[in-house]
Amino acid sequence: xxxxxxxxxxxxxxxxxxxxxxxxxxxxxxxxxxxxxxxxxxxxxxxxxxxxxxxxxxxxxxxxxxxxxxxxxxxxxxxxxxxxxxxxxxxxxxxxxxxxxxxxxxxxxxxxxxxxxxxxxxxxxxxx
Amino acid sequence: xxxxxxxxxxxxxxxxxxxxxxxxxxxxxxxxxxxxxxxxxxxxxxxxxxxxxxxxxxxxxxxxxxxxxxxxxxxxxxxxxxxxxxxxxxxxxxxxxxxxxxxxxxxxxxxxxxxxxxxxxxxxxxxxxxxxxxxxxxxxxxxxxxxxxxxxxxxxxxxxxxxxxxxxxxxxxxxxxxxxxxxxxxxxxxxxxxxxxxxxxxxxxxxxxxxxxxxxxxxxxxxxxxxxxxxxxxxxxxxxxxxxxxxxxxxxxxxxxxxxxxxxxxxxxxxxxxxxxxxxxxxxxxxxxxxxxxxxxxxxxxxxxxxxxxxxxxxxxxxxxxxxxxxxxxxxxxxxxxxxxxxxxxxxxxxxxxxxxxxxxxxxxxxxxxxxxxxxxxxxxxxxxxxxxxxxxxxxxxxxxxxxxxxxxxxxxxxxxxxxxxxxxxxxxxxxxxxxxxxxxxxxxxxxxxxxxxxxxxxxxxxxxxxxxxxxxxxxxxxxxxxxxxxxxxxxxxxxxxxxxxxxxxxxxxxxxxxxxxxxxxxxxxxxxxxxxxxxxxxxxxxxxxxxxxxxxxxxxxxxxxxxxxxxxxxxxxxxxxxxxxxxxxxxxxxxxxxxxxxxxxxxxxxxxxxxxxxxxxxxxxxxxxxxxxxxxxxxxxxxxxxxxxxxxxxxxxxxxxxxxxxxxxxxxxxxxxxxxxxxxxxxxxxxxxxxxxxxxxxxxxxxxxxxxxxxxxxxxxxxxxxxxxxxxxxxxxxxxxxxxxxxxxxxxxxxxxxxxxxxxxxxxxxxxxxxxxxxxxxxxxxxxxxxxxxxxxxxxxxxxxxxxxxxxxxxxxxxxxxx
Numbered sequence: 017x018x019x020x021x022x023x024x025x026x027x028x029x030x031x032x033x034x035x036x037x038x039x040x041x042x043x044x045x046x047x048x049x050x051x052x053x054x055x056x057x058x059x060x061x062x063x064x065x066x067x068x069x070x071x072x073x074x075x076x077x078x079x080x081x082x083x084x085x086x087x088x089x090x091x092x093x094x095x096x097x098x099x100x101x102x103x104x105x106x107x108x109x110x111x112x113x114x115x116x117x118x119x120x121x122x123x124x125x126x127x128x129x130x131x132x133x134x135x136x137x138x139x140x141x142x143x144x
Numbered sequence: 145x146x147x148x149x150x151x152x153x154x155x156x157x158x159x160x161x162x163x164x165x166x167x168x169x170x171x172x173x174x175x176x177x178x179x180x181x182x183x184x185x186x187x188x189x190x191x192x193x194x195x196x197x198x199x200x201x202x203x204x205x206x207x208x209x210x211x212x213x214x215x216x217x218x219x220x221x222x223x224x225x226x227x228x229x230x231x232x233x234x235x236x237x238x239x240x241x242x243x244x245x246x247x248x249x250x251x252x253x254x255x256x257x258x259x260x261x262x263x264x265x266x267x268x269x270x271x272x273x274x275x276x277x278x279x280x281x282x283x284x285x286x287x288x289x290x291x292x293x294x295x296x297x298x299x300x301x302x303x304x305x306x307x308x309x310x311x312x313x314x315x316x317x318x319x320x321x322x323x324x325x326x327x328x329x330x331x332x333x334x335x336x337x338x339x340x341x342x343x344x345x346x347x348x349x350x351x352x353x354x355x356x357x358x359x360x361x362x363x364x365x366x367x368x369x370x371x372x373x374x375x376x377x378x379x380x381x382x383x384x385x386x387x388x389x390x391x392x393x394x395x396x397x398x399x400x401x402x403x404x405x406x407x408x409x410x411x412x413x414x415x416x417x418x419x420x421x422x423x424x425x426x427x428x429x430x431x432x433x434x435x436x437x438x439x440x441x442x443x444x445x446x447x448x449x450x451x452x453x454x455x456x457x458x459x460x461x462x463x464x465x466x467x468x469x470x471x472x473x474x475x476x477x478x479x480x481x482x483x484x485x486x487x488x489x490x491x492x493x494x495x496x497x498x499x500x501x502x503x504x505x506x507x508x509x510x511x512x513x514x515x516x517x518x519x520x521x522x523x524x525x526x527x528x529x530x531x532x533x534x535x536x537x538x539x540x541x542x543x544x545x546x547x548x549x550x551x552x553x554x555x556x557x558x559x560x561x562x563x564x565x566x567x568x569x570x571x572x573x574x575x576x577x578x579x580x581x582x583x584x585x586x587x588x589x590x591x592x593x594x595x596x597x598x599x600x601x602x603x604x605x606x607x608x609x610x611x612x613x614x615x616x617x618x619x620x621x622x623x624x625x626x627x628x629x630x631x632x633x634x635x636x637x638x639x640x641x642x643x644x645x646x647x648x649x650x651x652x653x654x655x656x657x658x659x660x661x662x663x664x665x666x667x668x669x670x671x672x673x674x675x676x677x678x679x680x681x682x683x684x685x686x687x688x689x690x691x692x693x694x695x696x697x698x699x700x701x702x703x704x705x706x707x708x709x710x711x712x713x714x715x716x717x718x719x720x721x722x723x724x725x726x727x728x729x730x731x732x733x734x735x736x737x738x739x740x741x742x743x744x745x746x747x748x749x750x751x752x753x754x755x756x757x758x759x760x761x762x763x764x765x766x767x768x769x770x771x772x773x774x775x776x777x778x779x780x781x782x783x784x785x786x787x788x789x790x791x792x793x794x795x796x797x798x799x800x801x802x803x804x805x806x807x808x809x810x811x812x813x814x815x816x817x818x819x820x821x822x823x824x825x826x827x828x829x830x831x832x833x834x835x836x837x838x839x840x841x842x843x844x845x846x847x848x849x850x851x852x853x854x855x856x857x858x859x860x861x862x863x864x865x866x867x868x869x870x871x872x873x874x875x876x877x878x879x880x881x882x883x884x885x886x887x888x889x890x891x892x893x894x895x896x897x898x899x900x901x902x903x904x905x906x907x908x909x910x911x912x913x914x915x916x917x918x919x920x921x922x923x924x925x926x927x928x929x930x931x932x933x934x935x936x937x938x939x940x941x942x943x944x945x946x947x948x949x950x951x952x953x954x955x956x957x958x959x960x961x962x963x964x
Contacts, residue, residue, distance in 0.1 A: 096466040097455035134490040140447040141484040144509040
């Protein structure tokens with residue numbers, strides 16, 4: 017957890033009464049929080065630069081790169097879930113990564129291309 | 145959970161040395177500015193806490209010497225006619241009119257037997273032998289009219305005293321109900337709630353059926369190891385997989401998947417619900433006793449991606465995943481207890497359609513956001529069965545998503561509640577891990593509801609391997625209990641496992657009416673004064689059911705929607721039970737409900753708890769942070785009391801905090817086992833609160849619950865041999881008059897440990913060791929004990945009878961050890 021903008025230790029915070037309770041409480045706090053050593057990250061819902069692409073036909077990585085060619089970008093095949101479902105990574109031609117917003121903008125450019133059934137962002141899911 | 149005493153001392157001393165008021169008397173606020181309120185840079189956080197108030201958690205009445213004396217005096221009577229004293233789920237067996245089982249002293253032929261039992265005014269016919277000595281005799285009036293139940297029982301008593309007769313007893317219909325003997329089964333309220341024991345009479349599953357757990361992977365656990373197939377790890381990102389590579393053949397859950405770096409062991413818990421080793425006298429039961437589990441790891445650190453989840457479904461169902469070896473054991477059922485807020489994904493739909501085309505059934509969780517489930521994928525995909533969650537009373541759980549996308553609901557739990565008064569959270573109990581140890585844990589969520597349905601579908605597949613996804617969904621939804629539909633959308637209602645299995649095989653319920661109850665225990669408090677009791681008829685004839693309140697506080701019970709109903713064949717009726725606690729003295733009080741029907745009768749124990757000051761222990765809520773040295777500090781804190789509805793408002797300097805609450809119920813300065821604590825918004829996934837100067841953040845509501853990890857289910861000691869009280873723990877008592885001694889403890893106002901059950905002996909309640917195979921002999925009980933029916937079919941261990949003297953006027957079947 018990142019350090020807060022506070023310097024004080026709330027040993028007598030409002031409603032908290034005597035210091036004996038505070039000390040006890042802090043001790044218990046340490047116990048409960050033993051596993052919380054870092055600030056919970058805010059996991060991005062969408063993985064920047066990654067696209068899930070569904071194709072009309074089974075495609076090898078080379079064929080997929082051809083279908084998805086984008087001027088100014090480098091498209092790299094990462095993996096396949098089925099013969100027609102692929103994960104690709106898109107970077108700028110200079111190798112710099114895309115932001116989430118830039119990744120989203122690519123959806124409309126790639127959707128509807130010949131041989132492409134759909135293009136989706138690759139989002140994170142959680143246990144439910 | 146205990147503090148190390150040394151650590152506590154160090155902490156207390158160091159904190160006091162910082163200048164706290166108890167140490168320096170300066171009354172001030174610690175070492176720095178800002179804390180202590182009122183500065184212009186402060187902000188406030190307000191909300192409320194909901195605290196688990198299980199039976200006995202704070203109304204704990206320590207067992208008194210007098211209570212133990214009573215128990216020791218009365219408990220030996222448990223061997224006297226126990227079947228009439230123990231009460232629970234499942235309606236008792238009806239008498240077969242006029243049929244008497246007679247045990248003669250000598251080997252007799254039929255005419256000789258009839259001559260010895262001749263009765264004036266009655267006609268007798270010989271019904272056959274069970275042994276050379278054991279005969280069945282059928283009596284009617286001489287005009288051919290049948291005897292009543294009462295007349296039949298009285299006749300058995302008369303014949304018991306006849307010359308040449310060792311004993312005679314009424315012939316009663318016993319209903320098979322396959323109930324497992326797992327130690328913790330009695331804590332798995334979520335199975336009777338969905339009529340699962342009756343379903344187990346139809347099938348206990350097949351090893352030919354494979355269920356995929358598309359989740360975090362799985363960890364070794366003795367309750368799972370024998371059931372788990374090789375599986376696969378389809379997490380493509382090594383950083384998320386945390387096992388040094390991307391996809392590989394090892395689906396071991398590496399942990400550390402939660403946002404706070406903790407481990408959920410989510411797949412292990414889900415897997416235990418579907419198929420923990422069952423009827424093995426240990427641990428928990430699974431929905432399916434025989435299916436094999438296929439762990440497919442797609443959730444790693446921080447979650448899992450759409451792409452990996454799609455690949456997981458593809459591989460699990462037997463589809464080809466380029467670059468991955470083919471799955472040698474394709475799954476017939478896929479469980480996905482995962483998801484996120486999003487529109488339907490075409491990538492998901494493609495692989496779901498393929499999986500369904502290969503004959504698989506895809507079961508998914510609705511999500512835990514208390515929102516419209518149609519906003520969540522994969523619940524909003526086509527051709528899936530989307531499952532919402534219910535609490536103990538069958539109503540929608542507080543967190544469960546809802547709406548048109550939900551097809552039906554199943555038990556998902558509510559860990560802040562204790563609706564049956566067993567002192568345990570109403571979560572779903574399943575396999576878990578703590579450190580390197582295999583344990584068990586109560587959890588809640590639609591993640592827990594979904595595997596209940598996946599397990600039922602696996603049972604369906606065991607009876608009909610060609611069952612399609614559409615057929616499975618139709619069988620589930622057409623038979624669900626509509627009493628648990630909800631206005632916001634709970635689909636067809638609560639799953640009825642028995643009826644669903646029959647429907648999936650196009651079978652109708654058959655035979656005489658056979659009734660089962662959803663629970664044997666209810667717990668009513670001022671906050672929850674109404675509970676549900678469901679009576680299911682798994683037979684082929686309708687039955688009229690009548691509820692009658694009784695017991696010491698029976699006058700306080702009522703049935704707002706009526707106490708009588710006809711339960712149709714294969715149907716269920718849900719009664720409402722309401723308690724009037726007005727004027728009731730502080731503490732836990734007992735009442736009962738007699739459930740009677742021509743198909744049998746049973747009692748439900750009802751605990752009523754009036755509020756006591758002990759129940760009102762305040763919670764302390766604090767904004768806490770980690771300082772530059774990594775030490776945890778309190779930025780501000782407040783008490784949340786019953787008087788203010790457990791609301792709080794904390795003022796603290798601007799900063800980034802966690803919000804923590806806890807209850808030191810016994811005020812000893814230690815967080816003891818059973819004392820609730822929690823982090824906002826959930827303890828599993830605490831969130832950081834950014835508090836700006838002058839900001840007022842409201843609605844920071846969260847729950848406090850005890851740690852529900854159960855390390856050793858056999859630790860209770862109830863039922864263990866003993867020679868004196870020292871062998872039975874701090875609150876135990878050795879019943880030395882029972883064979884070999886028997887550790888027990890008084891219950892009623894205090895819960896029994898897991899693995900034991902509170903039995904009402906009329907004037908005293910005591911914990912007896914749980915067992916299964918009721919009325920079927922020793923079961924999991926010690927030598928010299930038998931498993932007696934408490935009505936739940938799970939039963940409790942009581943001494944064998946050895947003579948009629950043990951049976952209080954009844955007869956002892958010495959061979960079986962049961963009183964008649």
